[in-house]
Amino acid sequence: MAKEERLERKCKICGKTFIPNKYRPNQEVCSSLECQYQRQLENMKGWRKENPNYFKYKEDNEKSWRQTCRERSLQWRQKHKEYLRLYREANRERHREYMREYMRKYRKKKQKEEKSEVSNNEAGAA
Ligand SMILES: [Zn+2]
Secondary structure (H helix, E strand, C coil), X not given: CHHHHHHCEECCCCCCXXXXXXXXXXXXXXXXXXHHHHHHHHHHHHHHHHCCCHHHHHHHHHHXXXXXXXXXXXXXXXXXXXXHHHHHXXXXXXXXXXXXXXXXXXXXXXXXXXXXXXXXXXXXXX
């Protein structure tokens, strides 16, 4: 009995006596869910008190970072809107040109394959 008395502690939160976990001899709170939750809350509060700017800083940082990102991409897009439009148009034109050329070659090749003699004469004429 004396041994158990030595082990017993009073819970900091509910005041009940409890036997600390053998892996956590410094346990100050009993293992009831309520008290464990309360303990976590207290830890959080204490931590936040010690680091009052942590969340604020993080939020500000994140916000400004996101804002910067968004603004940058917006600026970039606005700046390059005209350029992108021209680029797309040029690309479309280039693509059309490419397809035209491709089809021309494809038809020539096909003609050559089907009737090589006629195709040779046509190529000479063109
Ligand atoms: Zn307790």
